[in-house]
Amino acid sequence: MATYVFPAIRGRIGSTDYYQVTMSARELAGVVRPASELEEWTRWTIGERIQRDVAVTRVREELVPYLLRARDRFFGSLIVLAYEPDVFEFEALDLVNATVHAAHRDAAERMGFLTVDGGRLVALDGQHRLVALREIVNGRCEADPSVIASVASDEICVVFIKYDTLEKTRRIFNKVNRHARPTTPSDNIITSEDDGYAIVARWLVDRDPPLGLTKPRPPLNLFDSDGEPLVEWRQTNLPQFTQKLTTLNAVYQTVEAACDAHGLHHFDEKHRVNRPRNDELERAYRWSAGWWTSVLDGLEPYRLAVARPHRIRAMRQYQEKWSLLFRPIAQVALFRGIGESIRLGLDAKLAIERMNRIDWRASSNVWMDVIVRSNGKMIASRQAINLGGRLISYFVAEELMDEDAQEVLRRDYALARGWYPGRVGPMPGLPKLPGRRVGWLLNHPQFAQTCVPSLPTTPSS
Secondary structure (H helix, E strand, O other), rough: OOOOOEEEEEEEEEEEEEEEEEEHHHHHHHHEEHHHOOOOHHHOOOHHHHHHHHOHHHHHHHHHHHHHHOOOOOOOOOEEEEEEEEEEEEEEEEOOOOOHHHHHHHHHHHHEEEEEEEOEEEEEOOHHHHHHHHHHOOOOOOOOOOHHHHHHEEEEEEEEEEOOOOHHHHHHHHHHOOOOOOHHHHHHHOOOOOOOOHHHHHHHOOOOOOOOOOOOOOOOOOOOOOOOOOOOEEOOOOOOOOOOOOOOHHHHHHHHHHHHHHOOOOOOOOHOOOOOOHHHHHHHHHHHHHHHHHHHHHHHHHHHHHHHHHHHHHHHOOOOOOHHHHHHHHHHHHHHHHHHHHHOOOOOOHHHHHHOOOOOOOOOOOEEEEOOOOOEEEEEOHHHHHHHHHHHHHHHHHHOOHHHHHHHHHHHHHOOOOOOOOOOOOOOOOOOOOOOOOOOOOOHHHHHHOOOOOOOOOOOO
């Protein structure tokens, strides 16, 4: 390794001296290695090796696209270990032939030049960022040469520490990762300025419409008698006895459902990287606000809840008539159901009107093992939520769902509830709405006139 001299700031935490410097991404990628490339890697514990193993998929699908596409790309310092260097010396400014004003002498003792020569430089923290930069700098990804050059010239903040003992090195790298607190989904929704779903979710709970609009008004700018918002924004689930209506995380997923139904896909930061255009955000807001307004106005339990928030905690109880509608996972399934109904050709407001006839008890056998477990807890997987949404769309738009789609839904429903091929007895059928007449959708004037006018309007027996 060549000799490097860096302008540096010296600091100390506990028994460890550290030195903060900047390196170009090109320089960093050329001289620093991931911990997994150390020969001593085999002496580390399984837990430590798993913790530091490079997730190649994450590097190529998340970090590299972010670095190449994001105009405002930024990340924190890398921690680099100088392993058995020949030279690792810090020379403070007060020791250099430099005139230092008396008021600056204390600072000058911490500022100076770090010389590193020989040994190996190993990333203890930030190795995924390092590998992503190396992929770009070494031309292993498809990108415009000017973009690659721009990333390669980025100045990266690096914290150097000198190798002492293997035990101390392992302890430092373990604690750095163990005590790092990842941001929660709620944190990401609140702070992201590039995730379209997150931006729109926040707009739905704001006081005023976004982008200079006068309408639609934000439908979830709702408060209880104490002035507390009805949307829980601190955590992703709702305690049983809270009087919150929903969570910001659930609102985020309902925005995704509304956008999907209107053909606007991959609106999140992972796929877009940079903030969506305002015209796209406006459309997403109008769709989402329209759906939420229709749901809050069109479903009786939500009308009651908004008018009397103190009743929400009682309506959420397992055996209550509408308990499922006050659980965020089911709310997301409901919005997925609206989207599926629209894809089948049904008007959204009509679909919501018909949802009043669904059995919304969390204790109902209809939902058992679909989105509710036998112990009353919700099933949070995307697969379960999508199945719940498809079942809801079947309840309100059965006549529009062709036989093949119904058979696929029937099979998925049966599999979720414990049936399997080869089991004694036929595959169970799909549940029906209580008291439902076949053809009631076709007999609805709005549906007959606006949705599929060629279909007969007389109900079948």
